[in-house]
Amino acid sequence: MSAAEQDSERQADDRLLHRLLFFSDAVFAIVLTLLVLELRPPETHDASSLASALGDMSDHFFAFGMSFALVAVFWAAHMTILRRLALFDWPTAWANLLFLAPVCLTPFASSLLGRGAFGPAAWVVYSCVLIATSAAMLILWLTASRGGGRLLGGISGRERAYRGLRAASPGLAFGAGLVVLHMGYLRLAQNCWVLIPTVYVLAALLLKPKSPKAAAAASDAD
Numbered sequence: 350m351s352a353a354e355q356d357s358e359r360q361a362d363d364r365l366l367h368r369l370l371f372f373s374d375a376v377f378a379i380v381l382t383l384l385v386l387e388l389r390p391p392e393t394h395d396a397s398s399l400a401s402a403l404g405d406m407s408d409h410f411f412a413f414g415m416s417f418a419l420v421a422v423f424w425a426a427h428m429t430i431l432r433r434l435a436l437f438d439w440p441t442a443w444a445n446l447l448f449l450a451p452v453c454l455t456p457f458a459s460s461l462l463g464r465g466a467f468g469p470a471a472w473v474v475y476s477c478v479l480i481a482t483s484a485a486m487l488i489l490w491l492t493a494s495r496g497g498g499r500l501l502g503g504i505s506g507r508e509r510a511y512r513g514l515r516a517a518s519p520g521l522a523f524g525a526g527l528v529v530l531h532m533g534y535l536r537l538a539q540n541c542w543v544l545i546p547t548v549y550v551l552a553a554l555l556l557k558p559k560s561p562k563a564a565a566a567a568s569d570a571d
Contacts, residue, residue, distance in 0.1 A: 362437040369442055370431055376449050377424045383456035384416055387463070409463035415542065416459035419519065422545070423452060423482060426516060430490055433501045441500065444492040448485040454478045469535055476523040476530075476541075483520030490516045511556035518548035 388409055391402030427448070434441065458478040465471030490513055498504025519542075526541025 365437040365442075366434060369437065369445060373427060373431070373445060373449065376452065377420065377427075380420055380452055380455055381417065384413055384420070384459055387456060387460040388413055406463075408466050409460075412459045412463035412467075416455055416462075419479065419542070420452065420455055422519070423486060426486060427489075430493055430512070434493060435502050436500050438493070438500050441489070441493045444485075444489040448482070448489045451478055451481040451485055455482070467539060469530060472530065472535070472539060473527065476527050479523045480520045480527075483517055483523070486516040487513060487520070505558055507556055508558045511552055511558065514552040514556060515549060518545050518552070521548060 388406070391399065391406065393399055393402050431445075455478060458475045462471045462475045491509075493500055494504050494509050494512070498509070522541045522544035525544060526538040529541065530538035
């Protein structure tokens with residue numbers, strides 16, 4: 350293959366990579382928009398009953414806030430993974446579509462949760478969507494970072510494990526919540542999301558790679 354053909358192929362791969370990133374961001378933007386569209390205003394124009402009607406929507410507001418925060422966490426994790434992607438790769442593109450599929454179900458699960466007043470059946474559906482999203486995020490990361498991170502410009506095994514645990518943290522948290530729910534503790538299960546930052550902290554303490562400056566300082570100290 351000539352140099353001109355190699356350059357043309359590289360430009361085509363760059364365009365595909367940009368399309369992958371723009372498409373993913375557009376999906377996240379639509380999902381966040383659909384979340385707020387589920388907050389339908391109460392059918393009242395009377396000031397005295399408006400406060401009561403808004404109070405009756407508290408479950409919807411809480412479901413929206415929690416879902417918005419979780420989608421934002423997935424978007425930030427997705428951006429962290431793909432911003433380092435130096436080469437377009439079809440397996441990664443398919444893994445990305447697999448990840449976006451449960452993300453698109455979040456508005457449905459959030460609406461179901463709000464309408465179901467956080468009942469056990471609605472919570473099971475919501476948790477399953479979050480577990481599926483987390484599992485797909487882990488698959489996306491493992492696909493993009495395979496081969497020693499050749500698509501990312503190289504990566505250590507420690508960093509791969511660190512970011513893999515972070516990707517799995519929402520699934521671990523909501524999976525634990527389902528176990529607690531099965532034991533009959535609904536309210537405790539609905540607070541399982543607090544395990545996500547806990548897993549983040551543990552991952553940072555146990556697996557987070559040292560920054561280049563910290564590694565150099567440790568080497569100098571030795």
